[in-house]
Amino acid sequence: MPERYVLVRWPDGAAQRIYSPSTIVEEFFAAGQRMPVADFVDQARHALGLASDRVRAAYGYPCGRAARSLAFVEARAAVQPDAGDVVVEGIEA
Template sequence: MPEMRFHIRWPDGSREACYSPSLVIKDHFAVGQDYPVDEFVSLSRLALGIASDRVRTQFGFPCGRAEAQLARIEATARRQDAGTVHVEAFEE
């Protein structure tokens, strides 16, 4: 299963390289696009959930790294003021 990283910039200017066990992220985000924080979290939940389910289908258990990444995204989002998350790059 091809894993990838998607690089983002939070409204506070901090950057993060986020992990996904699947390329499904590309179906939900576009490089160069800005997403309101709440929308970014919602799309991350959806995409990382699908990615984790793909791991479960193939290996019989969900992807702990995808779940941990989602938890980090949710925690960071709670610390942000209003603004947008910018998707900077995909890395396969």
């Protein structure tokens, strides 16, 4: 499957490289996009869930790396300040 990495900057300044097993994330995120933390987490849940479903359809099991990526996103979101946006810095193959 054509994997992608979503590069983001959190409101606290931390950078994160988020793995996806599918290009589906390109339908949810674009370089320069800004969104509140809660919205970003919701979008990541949806995008990574769909990406994992594509792996399941192709191989018969969900993508563990996509689940780990989502867990890392949720952990990082939990320690963010109340104000501020997540910035998508890019998507790479």
